Amino acid sequence: MPGYLTKQDSVAIAGAANLTIRSLLDKQQFSDPLGEAERLGISSALWPLFGLLWPSGEQLAERMATRPLQAGERVLEIGCGLGLASLVCHRRGVDITASDGHPLADSFLLENLRLNALPPMKYRAGHWNPPQGAEGDGPAASTVSGRFDLIMGSDVLYERDARATLAGFIDRHAEVGAQIWIVDPDRGNRSAFHKQMAVHRFEVVEERLDHPALDDRPAYKGRLLVYQRPALAG
Template identity: 50%
Template sequence: MPGYLTRNEHVSIGGRDWRLRVLQDRQQFSDPDGHAGRMGISSAQWSLFGQLWPAGRLLAQAMQRFDIEGKRVLELGCGIGLASLVLQQRGADVVASDMHPLAESFLAYNAALNALPALHYRQLRWDVPLPTLGHFDLIIASDVLYEAEHAALLAGVIDRHAWPEAEVLLTDPGRGNSARFSRMMAERGFALAEERCPMDDGEAPPYRGRLLHYTRSGAGSA
């Protein structure tokens, strides 16, 4: 027995019904060998990867219409992998990544559940360089700035893995750490276009969510 409970959830993205295995609730926890704990994932954080969050749906919706032609894409903190699955279905060159020890198995299961081939997945800790991961034209993530230190860690990942002419797209439910991250991105030559978006989680105000789209030209970039 895995030590945790799951359920199937349905969500519509771009007119297609997606089936997803998610954790039954946010109280699930199972770390019998202490792997997650050694990676710094607390019992309170353990279940977060296995939920379908509003920001994750928003990112998947954005990826349904985003121009992906000729772009290598990296999703950071993919969790159950909805945005990467949408990209896989569209034929994108996408790599999904997360630090949670169960993310890979959930992603593989959800790909099979939607009749898709297995996705390319890499376990990635933002504080540990992974040179073999390579470089990307587009880096995406949803609701990853929920801790103050995440802004600098995320900027470091982008330093290591974004091509000089690159795009970064984040969905953010109004967390205060995004302002610090945007300043760091500006220091790296990225311009920001922000779009306010409804988040269907039943919370006010209705436009709490945002799409943060950072672009950088190659001229003068590190």
């Protein structure tokens, strides 16, 4: 690909068949000849992060591989990157919409659908933290629409979010009774995010996901954060 190098791997997912994934070769890749990423507030250091496979993304994909299917449920993945968890859901027949703020996320998703012989999948731009003054119309505005029964994401608390834009984005797109699943590798912004979600009446239950290194997988430390609003008294 012009401007950056890629690789292709067979990714093992506990509870599901392997997926063939095209990703960036490493963290050193960067190409923004038209300044699209820069206009969205994506620096050269952050640019390649969407195109790499991350341990927390694999943890989320594994959870979605075994989660019971719910008839009529609408699912949104935020900050999907390569969309590993979304691809797992799509292959299971889930009504899934993948979303990300990176201008190349959709093209990588299209290629990974092709590599796995999967039909088209819904994708929307979803940049919950656009640059100041870009919240309205324009390329930085979120085009995710509607509400969802499950909103999921992995390693999305990597930046300090002083304006609570992620919590606000989730509140706008969460259906009544929705669950929010965030796999977090013990980032330091977790406590602040709990407080921001509490403003929107979301309560949280944390589940540790730690496991030691095994023959076929590295060690992992992190947790699944499950947010849900309490049911209103009748």
